[in-house]
Amino acid sequence: MKERFEGKPGQAQSTLFKAWEQKIEQSGSKEIGAAELAAFQAVFTGMIEILHNRAGAGKAESVHQLMEDLSVSALAVDQAAVCRQSGMSLVRFVYLFKAMVNVCEEYIMDHDSSIEEKILYLTALHRVADRLEYAVIEDWHLSDGDRTHDQHGTEKMRSAIFQSVGEGILLVDEDMEVVKANHQASEIYGLSRENLIGADIQSLTDRPGAEKLKAFFNELIEGQRLSAEIAGIYVDGRMFPTRTTVTRIDLDGRRLWTIVVLDTTEEKALENRLRHEKIQTEEMNLTLKNVLKSIESDRRDFEKSISVKIKTSILPGLEKIRRESDAGVRNSYLGLLADQLVALTSGFDAGIDAEMLKLTRTEIEVCRLIQNGLSGKEISEAMNLAFETIQTHRKNIRKKLKLSGKKINLNAYLTNRICEADNKENNA
Amino acid sequence: MWNEEYDIVIIGSGFAGLAAALEACKTCSSVVVLDKMRTPGGNSAISGGLVAAAGSPLQEKEGIKDSPALMLEDMLRAGLDFNTPALAKIVAERSTETLLWTIEELGVEYKPNLNHLGGHSVPRTYNTTNTSGSGIIKPMLAKCRDKGIPIRLKMLLQRFIADEKGVIQGVEVRKGYLFPNEASGETWRIRARKAVIVATGGFSQDIKFRLTQNPILTQEIESTNQPGATAEGLVAALKAGATPTQLSLIQLGPWASRDEEGFGVGSMFSMLAGFPYGILIDLKTGRRFVNELSDRKLLVDAMLNTGRESLAIVDSVGVKYASTLNKCLKRGVVKQYEAIDELAHANRIPLAALLETIRTYNENVSKGVDEDFGKPIPDDLFPIENPPYYSIRLISKVHHCMGGIQINSRAQVLNIETHLPIRRFYAAGEITGGIHGASRLGSNAITDCLVFGRIAGRNAAKERTRT
Numbered sequence: 088m089k090e091r092f093e094g095k096p097g098q099a100q101s102t103l104f105k106a107w108e109q110k111i112e113q114s115g116s117k118e119i120g121a122a123e124l125a126a127f128q129a130v131f132t133g134m135i136e137i138l139h140n141r142a143g144a145g146k147a148e149s150v151h152q153l154m155e156d157l158s159v160s161a162l163a164v165d166q167a168a169v170c171r172q173s174g175m176s177l178v179r180f181v182y183l184f185k186a187m188v189n190v191c192e193e194y195i196m197d198h199d200s201s202i203e204e205k206i207l208y209l210t211a212l213h214r215v216a217d218r219l220e221y222a223v224i225e226d227w228h229l230s231d232g233d234r235t236h237d238q239h240g241t242e243k244m245r246s247a248i249f250q251s252v253g254e255g256i257l258l259v260d261e262d263m264e265v266v267k268a269n270h271q272a273s274e275i276y277g278l279s280r281e282n283l284i285g286a287d288i289q290s291l292t293d294r295p296g297a298e299k300l301k302a303f304f305n306e307l308i309e310g311q312r313l314s315a316e317i318a319g320i321y322v323d324g325r326m327f328p329t330r331t332t333v334t335r336i337d338l339d340g341r342r343l344w345t346i347v348v349l350d351t352t353e354e355k356a357l358e359n360r361l362r363h364e365k366i367q368t369e370e371m372n373l374t375l376k377n378v379l380k381s382i383e384s385d386r387r388d389f390e391k392s393i394s395v396k397i398k399t400s401i402l403p404g405l406e407k408i409r410r411e412s413d414a415g416v417r418n419s420y421l422g423l424l425a426d427q428l429v430a431l432t433s434g435f436d437a438g439i440d441a442e443m444l445k446l447t448r449t450e451i452e453v454c455r456l457i458q459n460g461l462s463g464k465e466i467s468e469a470m471n472l473a474f475e476t477i478q479t480h481r482k483n484i485r486k487k488l489k490l491s492g493k494k495i496n497l498n499a500y501l502t503n504r505i506c507e508a509d510n511k512e513n514n515a
Numbered sequence: 516m517w518n519e520e521y522d523i524v525i526i527g528s529g530f531a532g533l534a535a536a537l538e539a540c541k542t543c544s545s546v547v548v549l550d551k552m553r554t555p556g557g558n559s560a561i562s563g564g565l566v567a568a569a570g571s572p573l574q575e576k577e578g579i580k581d582s583p584a585l586m587l588e589d590m591l592r593a594g595l596d597f598n599t600p601a602l603a604k605i606v607a608e609r610s611t612e613t614l615l616w617t618i619e620e621l622g623v624e625y626k627p628n629l630n631h632l633g634g635h636s637v638p639r640t641y642n643t644t645n646t647s648g649s650g651i652i653k654p655m656l657a658k659c660r661d662k663g664i665p666i667r668l669k670m671l672l673q674r675f676i677a678d679e680k681g682v683i684q685g686v687e688v689r690k691g692y693l694f695p696n697e698a699s700g701e702t703w704r705i706r707a708r709k710a711v712i713v714a715t716g717g718f719s720q721d722i723k724f725r726l727t728q729n730p731i732l733t734q735e736i737e738s739t740n741q742p743g744a745t746a747e748g749l750v751a752a753l754k755a756g757a758t759p760t761q762l763s764l765i766q767l768g769p770w771a772s773r774d775e776e777g778f779g780v781g782s783m784f785s786m787l788a789g790f791p792y793g794i795l796i797d798l799k800t801g802r803r804f805v806n807e808l809s810d811r812k813l814l815v816d817a818m819l820n821t822g823r824e825s826l827a828i829v830d831s832v833g834v835k836y837a838s839t840l841n842k843c844l845k846r847g848v849v850k851q852y853e854a855i856d857e858l859a860h861a862n863r864i865p866l867a868a869l870l871e872t873i874r875t876y877n878e879n880v881s882k883g884v885d886e887d888f889g890k891p892i893p894d895d896l897f898p899i900e901n902p903p904y905y906s907i908r909l910i911s912k913v914h915h916c917m918g919g920i921q922i923n924s925r926a927q928v929l930n931i932e933t934h935l936p937i938r939r940f941y942a943a944g945e946i947t948g949g950i951h952g953a954s955r956l957g958s959n960a961i962t963d964c965l966v967f968g969r970i971a972g973r974n975a976a977k978e979r980t981r982t
Contacts, residue, residue: 262845272552274668275655277555279741281561281777282649285842322555322649323656324667 160222277322531944534968564643565958594952636811715748717916761918792833801868812954919948
């Protein structure tokens with residue numbers, strides 16, 4: 088057997104390895120993965136090498152001695168690490184390893200050599216196997232320790248996140264007592280952690296806020312989230328607006344609520360400013376609307392007045408022109424009419440001119456003569472009318488032009504008026 | 516040079532700082548309070564809300580004879596005469612006046628009964644209805660808001676700025692400081708046209724500093740204080756020339772729970788029920804070892820020196836004084852048992868010895884004299900015999916710094932070289948030293964902070980305004 092192990096180790100190994108694979112297959116256990124296969128091949132080789140070195144030298148060292156030689160276990164530990172990293176459980180590793188030892192045992196037992204030799208090899212096998220098993224399990228636990236350490240790190244990270252978020256977070260129990268709170272919650276309410284923990288959540292808000300929270304606590308089902316705008320109370324009694332979101336968590340048969348609080352003081356201020364601006368804009372709109380409306384009504388009034396003027400002055404004027412045979416008089420009427428038409432659209436108060444169109448043919452004639460600077464006597468001669476008649480005409484003209492009782496010289500008035508009309512004509 | 520200026524700049528928003536601010540604002544309209552933490556109130560807000568007053572209305576109502584002289588005597592006895600008598604006397608003399616100020620001007624609400632705390636000859640301690648210092652801090656903060664006194668948080672004191680003659684001109688702080696990140700915030704200088712008042716409290720949480728004063732107080736020993744109770748305010752004052760006094764006199768609290776962090780809810784359970792109405796025993800022997808109403812120093816020495824694990828036990832009669840009971844039970848700080856053998860078994864106390872201890876104690880109570888340890892037996896103290904029974908596991912925690920900087924009776928900080936006041940520089944509260952000597956009596960701290968805070972505020976406001 089010594090020769091078998093020593094002389095042709097390669098052959099013995101492959102025989103053993105095949106037997107091992109068969110054994111695993113027959114047991115109906117999970118198939119071995121490629122990485123695991125390679126790892127165990129290495130462990131096999133290493134173990135047989137150790138057996139070869141130790142038992143081959145004719146001595147079975149005690150476990151104690153083996154333990155002192157770290158190189159013995161290093162290989163198995165390394166390979167076990169590969170298996171662990173590929174997701175193998177320790178139970179599975181030990182199972183595969185035991186199967187391997189089993190195969191070796193059977194190989195030794197079936198071998199035809201002396202009982203003493205078999206015992207020597209079996210003893211060596213068990214000691215080496217125990218040593219390797221111990222080393223692997225120890226390392227496995229240590230690495231699990233690392234993982235626990237990782238979990239501790241995760242816990243730290245979670246706590247850091249909990250502390251650093253911008254919203255206040257409070258965890259509240261069934262007695263409505265705060266059981267956990269973050270820094271931001273402390274800042275929002277002005278209460279240190281020591282004061283916040285154990286505080287009644289209702290003491291941090293006003294009565295309607297407390298009612299709202301109570302209602303949330305009652306109606307929330309696990310995982311659901313509700314939020315509301317409620318008041319918060321700072322340690323010095325100042326009230327501030329918050330947006331508060333409540334979620335229910337069921338933990339180990341206990342109900343807890345997480346309350347996320349956002350101090351919306353600044354947001355509210357901004358909102359108020361926006362609302363104020365909106366009101367202002369709306370007011371402005373209304374004003375503009377009214378302005379438009381009044382413009383529209385002005386326009387209507389204007390149209391109305393134009394149509395009245397057309398009816399009262401221009402149409403009768405036209406009628407007069409139509410009937411007038413004397414070219415001079417007709418011209419006067421035409422001039423007046425032109426003025427009237429310009430005044431209609433240019434917005435001038437054409438009231439006085441309009442009055443002119445009301446004058447009779449004779450009166451127009453008298454006006455023309457007055458304007459030309461003739462005296463009453465000269466007019467009566469020119470028109471072949473009695474002086475008194477001319478005076479009556481003058482009186483009537485003054486009345487029609489609404490000049491009665493005013494200290495306005497008719498000649499001057501007429502001259503100005505005509506001049507204006509002329510200027511207008513020239514400008515046009 | 517200056518970013519801002521006020522007449523009076525106060526550092527610290529605990530009892531002393533706020534009392535100074537409220538007093539100063541009566542005659543001075545420009546007062547600011549700075550605090551390095553994210554929340555105001557410091558350690559005061561998490562204290563038990565116990566206020567000692569000699570000759571108070573409740574004492575009169577209950578027929579308890581007391582006087583400032585007796586209170587002073589108690590202070591000096593517990594303080595082993597390390598106290599500066601003139602300062603201790605002021606606290607005792609103004610205690611009732613100050614208590615009434617909290618009721619009348621601040622609207623603080625107190626329980627209708629007095630408490631008898633260890634080391635006091637008579638019951639003279641008021642307690643806020645919510646069993647917390649926040650019951651006083653909140654009304655103080657509300658008043659500050661009312662008076663328009665800004666409380667500016669996240670402002671860490673860096674140093675006091677003095678002129679060439681050593682007169683304090685203002686402070687340099689880190690604005691936007693995020694405790695405990697030293698690198699946070701920006702340098703900011705605030706000028707004080709009248710004076711600066713330092714009220715930054717004690718250093719119970721400053722492990723490095725307290726180790727320089729008392730090497731026993733390693734990080735293994737917890738503190739009842741909030742994490743911001745560190746020494747930088749004290750150090751800044753020393754750099755400005757203040758006189759240090761008795762810095763190594765650091766008090767441990769004997770009543771805190773082993774089963775929770777800090778001051779917690781257990782401390783008040785022990786103070787209000789466990790010690791006055793129950794017994795303190797050694798777990799190993801099941802026996803009492805000290806007068807439960809001794810002052811804190813004697814209690815801690817008795818507990819620490821022998822390495823005992825201590826437990827306080829009270830029955831259902833005595834427990835009615837423990838206003839934090841429900842919270843204690845909820846957090847597992849106090850345990851409830853239907854019978855003494857159950858309590859003994861759960862805490863691994865030798866049952867026979869414990870039963871014997873209770874029997875002897877009950878006999879003493881019935882006789883009206885504690886023959887073993889001399890605990891005072893008032894009329895409302897009854898034998899421990901009514902189930903259920905309650906127990907709390909105790910451990911000593913660093914609680915109060917008796918030492919600090921030296922002040923005179925006007926709350927002026929004294930210069931270490933000249934022994935004269937540093938001009939325009941006041942101090943009040945736990946940062947000051949010499950008032951309580953070797954051991955501060957329970958419930959005397961709030962009285963001290965309020966009395967000297969007000970004195971500092973009043974005198975600072977009287978300073979001539981610099982232009």
